[in-house]
Amino acid sequence: xxxxxxxxxxxxxxxxxxxxxxxxxxxxxxxxxxxxxxxxxxxxxxxxxxxxxxxxxxxxxxxxxxxxxxxxxxxxxxxxxxxxxxxxxxxxxxxxxxxxxxxxxxxxxxxxxxxxxxxxxxxxxxxxxxxxxxxxxxxxxxxxxxxxxxxxxxxxxxxxxxxxxxxxxxxxxxxxxxxxxxxxxxxxxxxxxxxxxxxxxxxxxxxxxxxxxxxxxxxxxxxxxxxxxxxxxxxxxxxxxxxxxxxxxxxxxxxxxxxxxxxxxxxxxxxxxxxxxxxxxxxxxxxxxxxxxxxxxxxxxxxxxxxxxxxxxxx
Numbered sequence: 001x002x003x004x005x006x007x008x009x010x011x012x013x014x015x016x017x018x019x020x021x022x023x024x025x026x027x028x029x030x031x032x033x034x035x036x037x038x039x040x041x042x043x044x045x046x047x048x049x050x051x052x053x054x055x056x057x058x059x060x061x062x063x064x065x066x067x068x069x070x071x072x073x074x075x076x077x078x079x080x081x082x083x084x085x086x087x088x089x090x091x092x093x094x095x096x097x098x099x100x101x102x103x104x105x106x107x108x109x110x111x112x113x114x115x116x117x118x119x120x121x122x123x124x125x126x127x128x129x130x131x132x133x134x135x136x137x138x139x140x141x142x143x144x145x146x147x148x149x150x151x152x153x154x155x156x157x158x159x160x161x162x163x164x165x166x167x168x169x170x171x172x173x174x175x176x177x178x179x180x181x182x183x184x185x186x187x188x189x190x191x192x193x194x195x196x197x198x199x200x201x202x203x204x205x206x207x208x209x210x211x212x213x214x215x216x217x218x219x220x221x222x223x224x225x226x227x228x229x230x231x232x233x234x235x236x237x238x239x240x241x242x243x244x245x246x247x248x249x250x251x252x253x254x255x256x257x258x259x260x261x262x263x264x265x266x267x268x269x270x271x272x273x274x275x276x277x278x279x280x281x282x283x284x285x286x287x288x289x290x291x292x293x294x295x296x297x298x299x300x301x302x303x304x305x306x307x308x309x310x311x312x313x314x315x
Contacts, residue, residue, distance in 0.1 A: 001043035007209030019286035020049030024064035052091035066116035088128035101131035136171035156182030162198035215283035223266035254315035271299035
């Protein structure tokens with residue numbers, strides 16, 4: 001499997017990153033282990049999670065995804081050496097002072113993430129959300145301590161626009177602090193505004209790696225959802241409703257047409273489109289079954305023509 005260099009981090013990653021938000025949420029521990037095993041068996045090597053996953057579920061407090069990963073590592077000796085782990089800090093974890101990008105919380109939160117995942121080092125640590133109350137140099141100063149101590153290997157930012165990322169890069173240069181090496185924007189065939197344009201240019205010019213989230217538009221780009229009736233009883237119904245528009249239906253038509261020509265599924269083509277996009281290192285995608293992981297492998301090897309890319313982009 002062909003890997004890509006992840007910005008200036010110094011390591012290469014597989015063309016699809018596993019989205020760990022489902023671990024301990026829509027996928028129980030036993031099935032999570034099977035899906036993760038299949039992901040590695042197919043040649044993939046990178047997993048993305050966050051401390052807050054899956055606090056939005058009734059009865060959950062956050063940390064569920066990281067905890068499943070920790071148990072998986074414990075049950076699979078040597079597995080930690082085969083994978084690269086991304087996690088995030090900054091979301092509200094519920095306790096006093098347990099949110100944002102201040103130094104005290106970052107230094108405490110990283111220890112909790114390491115403990116839950118039963119590992120000694122996080123490969124890539126993300127600022128999950130912008131924190132307007134904390135100066136960039138404070139956040140980057142905390143990351144500097146973690147990098148020097150070996151608790152993290154690289155840093156990234158999620159949900160930063162071009163101005164915010166540019167300001168952070170300037171602060172890094174001015175203060176002699178580590179710079180963000182990776183960005184994690186929302187980006188897919190439908191939702192393109194958060195990345196394309198100034199942010200895409202900034203990342204390309206500064207060798208910043210890009211791993212996209214909501215790569216399948218919460219499952220809409222699988223082609224399974226064309227009406228509100230299709231969403232009934234689905235856990236992601238609230239996320240998918242906004243795509244049930246005339247534009248969304250036209251996009252699915254083209255997606256399904258291109259998929260049919262390649263003997264592929266719409267989701268595979270949607271991921272392949274991202275893999276082929278300028279500036280994108282790898283899309284993040286979640287899987288709740290071994291079958292879906294097999295689909296990832298098809299997407300990673302799918303060769304879209306220039307005409308395919310043009311049609312999809314135009315749609």
